[in-house]
Amino acid sequence: MGFSLPLGFFFFGATVLWETVAACGYQSCPATKPDMLNVHLIPHTHDDVGWLKTVDQYFFGVRNDIQHAGVQYILDSVIPQLLADPSKRFIYVEVVFFARWWRLQTEDMRQAVRQLVAEGRLEFVNGGWCMNDEASVHYSAVIDQMSLGLQFLKETFGECGRPRVAWHIDPFGHSREQASLFAQMGYDGFFVGRIDYQDKAQREVLREMEQLWRASGSLNPPAADLFTGVLPNGYNPPMSLCWDQICSDNPIVDDDSDENNVKNIVAYFLGTAAAQAKHYRTNHIVMTMGSDFQYENALLWYKNMDKLIKHVNAQQLSGSRVNVLYSTPSCYLWELNKANLSWSVKYDDFFPYADGPHQFWTGYFTSRPALKRYERLSNNFLQVCNQLEVLAGARANLGPYGDANSSRLREAVGVAQHHDAVSGTAKQHVTNDYAKQLSAGWDACQTVISNALASISGNKENFMYCTYLNISVCPLTEASETFMVVVYNPLARAVGWNIRLPVNGTHYSVLAPGGQSVLNEVIPVSGFTQAVRRDRGGAINELVFQASVPPLGYTTYSVSRLHKKDPVRTRLLKRLQRQHETEQRSIQNEHLRVIFDSSTGLLKEIQNLDKSISLPVSQNFFWYNASTGDMENHQASGAYIFRPNNSEPFPIAKGAQAYHVKTQVVEEVYQNFSDWCSQVVRLYAGQPYVELEWTVGPIPIQDGLGKEIISRFETNLQTAGLFYTDSNGREILERRRDYRATWNLTQTEPVAGNYYPVNSRIYIKDKKVQLTVLTDRSQGGSSLFDGSLELMVHRRLLHDDERGVGEPLLEPGDYYNGLVVRGRHLILLDTTESSAQQHRLLAQQEFMAPQLVLAPGGGPPYLPGQDNLKQFSALHLALPSNVHLLTLAQWEPDSVLIRLEHQFERGESVNGSMPATVNLLSLFSSFNITSVQEMNLAANQKWEEMKRLIWQPAKGAAVWPSSDRSLDPTHIELQPMEIRTFLTHIQYQPKPGRGF
Ligand SMILES: *[C@@H]1O[C@H](CO)[C@@H](O)[C@H](O)[C@H]1NC(C)=O
Numbered sequence: 001m002g003f004s005l006p007l008g009f010f011f012f013g014a015t016v017l018w019e020t021v022a023a024c025g026y027q028s029c030p031a032t033k034p035d036m037l038n039v040h041l042i043p044h045t046h047d048d049v050g051w052l053k054t055v056d057q058y059f060f061g062v063r064n065d066i067q068h069a070g071v072q073y074i075l076d077s078v079i080p081q082l083l084a085d086p087s088k089r090f091i092y093v094e095v096v097f098f099a100r101w102w103r104l105q106t107e108d109m110r111q112a113v114r115q116l117v118a119e120g121r122l123e124f125v126n127g128g129w130c131m132n133d134e135a136s137v138h139y140s141a142v143i144d145q146m147s148l149g150l151q152f153l154k155e156t157f158g159e160c161g162r163p164r165v166a167w168h169i170d171p172f173g174h175s176r177e178q179a180s181l182f183a184q185m186g187y188d189g190f191f192v193g194r195i196d197y198q199d200k201a202q203r204e205v206l207r208e209m210e211q212l213w214r215a216s217g218s219l220n221p222p223a224a225d226l227f228t229g230v231l232p233n234g235y236n237p238p239m240s241l242c243w244d245q246i247c248s249d250n251p252i253v254d255d256d257s258d259e260n261n262v263k264n265i266v267a268y269f270l271g272t273a274a275a276q277a278k279h280y281r282t283n284h285i286v287m288t289m290g291s292d293f294q295y296e297n298a299l300l301w302y303k304n305m306d307k308l309i310k311h312v313n314a315q316q317l318s319g320s321r322v323n324v325l326y327s328t329p330s331c332y333l334w335e336l337n338k339a340n341l342s343w344s345v346k347y348d349d350f351f352p353y354a355d356g357p358h359q360f361w362t363g364y365f366t367s368r369p370a371l372k373r374y375e376r377l378s379n380n381f382l383q384v385c386n387q388l389e390v391l392a393g394a395r396a397n398l399g400p401y402g403d404a405n406s407s408r409l410r411e412a413v414g415v416a417q418h419h420d421a422v423s424g425t426a427k428q429h430v431t432n433d434y435a436k437q438l439s440a441g442w443d444a445c446q447t448v449i450s451n452a453l454a455s456i457s458g459n460k461e462n463f464m465y466c467t468y469l470n471i472s473v474c475p476l477t478e479a480s481e482t483f484m485v486v487v488y489n490p491l492a493r494a495v496g497w498n499i500r501l502p503v504n505g506t507h508y509s510v511l512a513p514g515g516q517s518v519l520n521e522v523i524p525v526s527g528f529t530q531a532v533r534r535d536r537g538g539a540i541n542e543l544v545f546q547a548s549v550p551p552l553g554y555t556t557y558s559v560s561r562l563h564k565k566d567p568v569r570t571r572l573l574k575r576l577q578r579q580h581e582t583e584q585r586s587i588q589n590e591h592l593r594v595i596f597d598s599s600t601g602l603l604k605e606i607q608n609l610d611k612s613i614s615l616p617v618s619q620n621f622f623w624y625n626a627s628t629g630d631m632e633n634h635q636a637s638g639a640y641i642f643r644p645n646n647s648e649p650f651p652i653a654k655g656a657q658a659y660h661v662k663t664q665v666v667e668e669v670y671q672n673f674s675d676w677c678s679q680v681v682r683l684y685a686g687q688p689y690v691e692l693e694w695t696v697g698p699i700p701i702q703d704g705l706g707k708e709i710i711s712r713f714e715t716n717l718q719t720a721g722l723f724y725t726d727s728n729g730r731e732i733l734e735r736r737r738d739y740r741a742t743w744n745l746t747q748t749e750p751v752a753g754n755y756y757p758v759n760s761r762i763y764i765k766d767k768k769v770q771l772t773v774l775t776d777r778s779q780g781g782s783s784l785f786d787g788s789l790e791l792m793v794h795r796r797l798l799h800d801d802e803r804g805v806g807e808p809l810l811e812p813g814d815y816y817n818g819l820v821v822r823g824r825h826l827i828l829l830d831t832t833e834s835s836a837q838q839h840r841l842l843a844q845q846e847f848m849a850p851q852l853v854l855a856p857g858g859g860p861p862y863l864p865g866q867d868n869l870k871q872f873s874a875l876h877l878a879l880p881s882n883v884h885l886l887t888l889a890q891w892e893p894d895s896v897l898i899r900l901e902h903q904f905e906r907g908e909s910v911n912g913s914m915p916a917t918v919n920l921l922s923l924f925s926s927f928n929i930t931s932v933q934e935m936n937l938a939a940n941q942k943w944e945e946m947k948r949l950i951w952q953p954a955k956g957a958a959v960w961p962s963s964d965r966s967l968d969p970t971h972i973e974l975q976p977m978e979i980r981t982f983l984t985h986i987q988y989q990p991k992p993g994r995g996f
C-alpha cells in the first residue's frame with residue numbers, strides 16, 4: 001500500500017495466456033474418441049445451501065431424521081477416491097460449504113487437495129457462495145455472492161480454482177440477466193437442469209438443447225453471449241443407474257453369480273446413450289452421475305462407475321461405438337467448442353418454468369414475502385456497510401463500538417441468494433435460520449457503521465439503529481426530547497428522502513446541519529400500524545420531514561420536541577384521528593393528482609400535472625382461491641407452484657373505508673379494505689411518484705381456503721397483450737400474454753402460466769402513456785387482460801405442492817396467527833418516452849436507499865471548519881445520473897473494489913442512454929487511488945486476461961467487430977448497461993472527505 005506509480009502503470013498491453021499457467025483447465029481434460037459417441041460421466045453432488053435443513057445442519061449432518069445429508073462427509077469421502085485414481089473426476093459447486101470444510105482440514109490434506117485442483121481432477125464449477133435463485137434475486141446481490149465464492153477459490157487455488165462453467169442445475173427457471181452476468185464474469189458456458197416441459201420436448205426434437213444465449217439487448221455481442229446447455233435428465237443419473245447409498249438401484253454384479261447383471265446393464269446403458277444422443281448435436285453427451293447430497297460414501301458411486309466404464313468400453317472390441325469416461329462439465333463443453341458448429345441463438349429467458357400442464361412454478365415468485373423484503377433490505381445495508389468500511393478504513397473495524405467487519409453480513413446475504421432461500425421454498429425452521437443469520441450480520445455491520453461514523457465525524461455518539469420503523473417502533477425517538485438523525489446516502493448522487501419517525505410529541509423542531517429549520521409535520525400513527533405492531537411500541541404520532549443528503553455521505557439532523565401549545569396543530573391532530581369520512585376526494589402535490597371514487601373509496605384516476613396526462617386507474621386487492629387439486633390434475637398450489645382453482649379472483653372488499661390526511665410534507669388517503677388488508681396512498685411534496693403502502697395479513701384461512709393476494713390495477717390503456725417486467729432489476733423484457741418467444745405455447749393455466757418474476761418493476765404502456773409499478777422486493781406479476789397489471793403480494797396455503805419442501809406455506813408470523821406483511825408499490829405515470837428516466841432513478845433509490853442512524857441528545861453544534869461533524873460527502877462530484885456506483889468495498893488482501901454501472905438500456909431514454917464518462921481518479925475526496933486494475937465482473941480475473949471460448953452464432957445473429965478497450969482511469973467510458981469493475985489501491989487523505 002501507499003506506493004505511487006508512473007502513469008504508464010494504468011495501461012496494460014501484454015496479454016497473459018491462461019494456457020501457460022497450469023495443467024488444469026481444458027488441458028487436463030481426458031482423451032476422447034473422435035469416431036465414437038463419447039459419454040461424459042459427471043460425478044457431482046448437489047448441496048443445497050439450506051432447504052429442509054439449515055446450512056449448518058447440512059454441513060455437519062445434523063438432523064438426519066429430516067433428510068440424510070452431511071456435506072462434510074461428502075468431501076471427506078470423495079477426496080481419497082480422487083487421490084487413489086487419476087482418471088476419476090469430481091466437481092464441487094457451493095463454496096460456502098467447501099470453505100467451511102477447508103478451514104477444518106490439516107495442512108497435509110490441503111496440500112493434497114491443491115494438487116487435485118492443479119491437475120483438474122477436482123474441479124470447481126459455478127463457484128459462487130451458493131447456487132443462487134434466478135427469479136427473486138436482484139443483480140446487485142448476485143454479483144456479490146458470486147464474487148464472494150470466486151474470491152475464496154482464487155485466494156485458495158489461484159488460476160486453477162477459477163471455474164470455466166456456470167452450473168445452475170436446480171433453480172426453477174432461468175433469467176436472462178443471470179446469463180448476461182455469467183458471461184461478464186468470464187464463464188465459457190452454462191448448464192441448466194430445469195426448463196419448461198413443452199420447451200424441452202421441442203428442443204429435443206429440434207436438437208436445440210444447446211444454444212448460444214444472447215443475454216443483453218444493450219451490450220455488444222459477444223459480451224453477454226453465453227453458450228447454454230440443457231442437461232438431459234435434470235441433474236440426476238439415468239433411471240436405474242443411481243449408485244449412491246441413498247438410492248436403491250442394483251449395483252453392477254460382474255462376479256460369477258446368479259446376480260450377475262453386466263449384460264443387462266450394458267445393453268440398457270447403450271440404449272439410453274443412443275436415445276439421448278438423438279437430442280444432441282455432437283458425438284458427445286453428458287450424464288450427471290449424482291444428485292442431492294450424494295457421495296457421502298463415494299466408494300459406492302465410483303466402484304460402480306468403474307465397472308460401467310470397463311464393461312461398456314469392453315464392447316468396443318466387438319464393434320460398439322460408445323466410449324464412456326469420467327469427465328467434468330468443462331471437459332464436455334470443451335468438446336462442444338472443438339466441434340466448431342454454429343449454434344442457434346436465444347434472446348428471451350426461461351420463465352415461467354412448468355414441469356407439467358398445471359404445474360407452473362410461479363408461486364415462489366412471491367412466497368415468503370417478508371424474507372424477500374428482508375433479503376433486499378439486508379443487501380442495501382450491506383452496501384452501506386461496505387462503503388463505510390472503505391471510507392473510514394481500519395477504524396471501521398476496530399473502534400469505540402467494538403471489533404467487527406462486513407463479512408458476516410456479506411456471507412449471510414450470500415447464503416440468502418440460494419435457490420431455496422430468497423425463493424421462499426425452504427422449510428419454516430430453515431427460513432427462520434436465514435433471517436437469524438442476516439440479523440447477526442446486521443449486528444456486525446451496525447458496529448462497523450458506528451465506528452465509521454465516529455471516525456469520519458470525529459464525534460462519538462451513542463449510535464442506535466431502529467429496524468422497526470416500517471411499523472413505527474423506535475424507543476429512542478418515541479421517548480427522547482432531543483435526538484439526532486444521521487441519514488447516510490449510499491448513492492453517488494444527492495437524494496431527497498422522506499423520514500418518518502415514531503414520536504409522542506405534537507410539535508418538533510428539526511434543524512439541518514447549518515442550523516436552518518426544516519419543515520416538518522406530525523401525523524397520528526394509523527390504526528393499521530397500531531394493529532400490526534401490537535405491544536412492540538407505543539408512539540402515538542409520526543414525525544415526517546424530508547432530508548436532503550449529499551452523494552455518498554450523510555447529513556445529520558437535530559430533532560427536539562417543543563412543548564408549546566399550538567391550538568391549530570392540536571386541533572388538526574384531533575381531527576385527523578377522528579376523520580373517517582372525507583369531503584375531499586383527491587390528493588395532490590406539485591407533480592401528481594390522485595383521485596378516488598367517492599362511493600367506493602378506491603383509486604380512480606391519476607394525473608401527471610407536468611405532462612397533462614390523465615389516466616383512469618382503479619386499484620383493488622383480490623384473492624385467488626388456491627387449488628387443492630382437482631379431477632383434471634391433483635396439483636395443489638404451494639410454496640413453489642401457483643395454481644388458482646379459478647381464473648377470477650375475488651375482491652377482498654368492493655370498496656374501502658377511507659380517511660384523508662393533508663399536511664405540507666405529505667398528503668395521504670388511508671384505505672381500509674378489511675381487518676387484514678389496508679393501504680395508504682401517499683404523495684410526498686416534490687416527489688414524482690405515488691406511494692401505495694399496503695399491509696396484508698394475517699390472511700384468514702378459517703374457511704378452509706388457501707388464498708393468494710394480489711393488488712390489481714386496471715386502466716383503459718390499449719396494451720395488446722403486452723406488458724413488461726425487469727430481469728433481476730436490470731434490463732426490461734417484453735411479455736406477451738399466452739405466448740412464448742421460442743415455442744408454440746399450449747396454455748393450460750391462464751393465470752399462473754402468465755405470471756413472471758418482478759424483481760423491481762412492471763409496466764404497461766400504449767404509444768403515449770406508461771404506467772409503471774416499482775416494487776420493494778421480488779413478487780410475481782402479470783397483465784391478465786389489456787390495460788391491467790397485477791402483483792401478488794402475499795400467499796397463505798394449506799397444502800404442500802409435492803416438490804420436496806414437505807410443508808404447506810403457512811407462515812406463522814410473530815404472533816403465530818399468520819404472517820402480516822407490509823410493503824410499498826411506487827406508481828409512476830408518465831409519457832412512454834420519458835418513463836425510463838424516472839423508473840431507473842427511482843428503482844436505484846429503492847435498492848440502495850439511505851440508511852438512518854440515530855443517537856440521543858442534540859449532538860455537536862454546527863461548527864464551520866469542522867465540516868464532517870454533521871455533513872459529509874466522500875465524493876468531489878456526484879456521478880452523472882446515468883452512472884451508478886454499484887460497488888465500493890474492501891477487497892482482500894488490501895484492495896478496494898469499485899464497480900461503475902451505466903444504468904440505462906440502449907435507446908430507452910434520450911439523455912439516460914447516452915454513453916457516460918467518469919474520471920475515477922478525481923471522483924473520491926476521501927482517498928486517493930494509487931493504482932487501478934480492471935477486472936471481470938466477478939473480480940476474479942484481470943479484464944485483459946479474460947479470453948472466453950468463442951462460439952459461432954447461427955446465420956442471422958448480428959456480429960460486432962471486437963473493440964479494443966484500453967484503460968484510462970481518468971476517462972472511463974460506460975455504454976448502456978455496461979458494468980466496469982476495478983480493483984484499486986488507495987491512500988487516505990490526511991483528513992478524510994470534506995463537508996458538502
Ligand atoms: C407515548 O404515549 C403513549 C400514549 O400516551 C404511551 O402509552 C407511551 O408509553 C408513550 N411512550 C413513551 C416512551 O413515553
Ligand SMILES: [Zn+2]
Binds near residue numbers: 046047048170171419
Ligand atoms: Zn437445489
